[in-house]
Amino acid sequence: MIKYSSKYLEHAVAELAKLPGIGEKTALRLVLHLMKQDEQRANTLGESIIAVRKEIHFCKQCYNLSDEELCPICVDTQRNQEILCIVEDVQDIMAIESTHKYNGLYHVLTGVISPMEGIGPDNLTIEALLQRVKTQLPKEIIFAISPTLEGDTTSLYLYRLLQQYDVKFSIIARGVGFGDELEYTDNITLGKSIENRVSFESQTVE
């Protein structure tokens, strides 16, 4: 018995089902949805997917996604060129940008050091970061890496590599998130939030 009555249907379902979080049922539903749309819709979607790997590059300087050699953030002369924020991946840049609280540059590591997953320093953009710090000598480097075991290990590893330079190092504050219940906050986070307490006025008077 054949499961699919069309090999193109079967192929499209198989390809879509390779995407993370998309199973065969969902993939089939997506293809049947496309069958009900104009042919142009499927063409536009297909071409936009082909363009992803063909047209989008990693910024030569910071490894953000970009259509040009340098990304819009790196070429923006309005931004503070003397602060460098180190993040794990591109989504973190988007998350930080959407806060409107940061106006410096970024460096995307493209991951964190994780021996369990076989990711060592050589798999990340650490060599490029070292060269960049050496030549551009920023005034401040912010570690904005997720406070997980791997993230903290990575921040510490980078700090040791970079501490030879005359730079101010900082790390994003740990504390209780907006809307979190103290009662359910883990000990480490709660302890940090007490240790690193800041003046009341600085938080409430904007």
Next chain:
Amino acid sequence: MIKYSSKYLEHAVAELAKLPGIGEKTALRLVLHLMKQDEQRANTLGESIIAVRKEIHFCKQCYNLSDEELCPICVDTQRNQEILCIVEDVQDIMAIESTHKYNGLYHVLTGVISPMEGIGPDNLTIEALLQRVKTQLPKEIIFAISPTLEGDTTSLYLYRLLQQYDVKFSIIARGVGFGDELEYTDNITLGKSIENRVSFESQTVE
């Protein structure tokens, strides 16, 4: 502030987010996943999506999905040409085929009559069904339409159109609960419901 650092990224995210059940966050995650794959992966996926509307057609006889004029089920001479199973859409054919309990032909209505959604008989493949019954004169017609309000209305509507022909009419057994979707019914229930189909009149004349 620009949200995406690449217009191709923005475009691919926007196109993917038009798909049902895929929001912008999921779309972004899918694109970033593709960025980590070989270029060939994105090409294959994109081309398979373009091929959906370009290469897949509706079977000229039964409106199943097919790469040829007639679908594999319609051209299969091993199947019983004298039984016709009327279903709502293509997924229902797949669901029934996977029960291995049916060996006749199908007719896909491409929907059910739904005044609420503005779908009348003219939006479905009913005219083609009438022509088909008239010329092929099957011995039995099975209504295998989801037992919802719209589905039942559609079955009854078709029965009234077709009862002039000397055909045995049957309807899948109510193992399927009222309001359930055929597509998500388990194989055993669905298989039983085909095996135990009963005369149409006994179900609708109370």
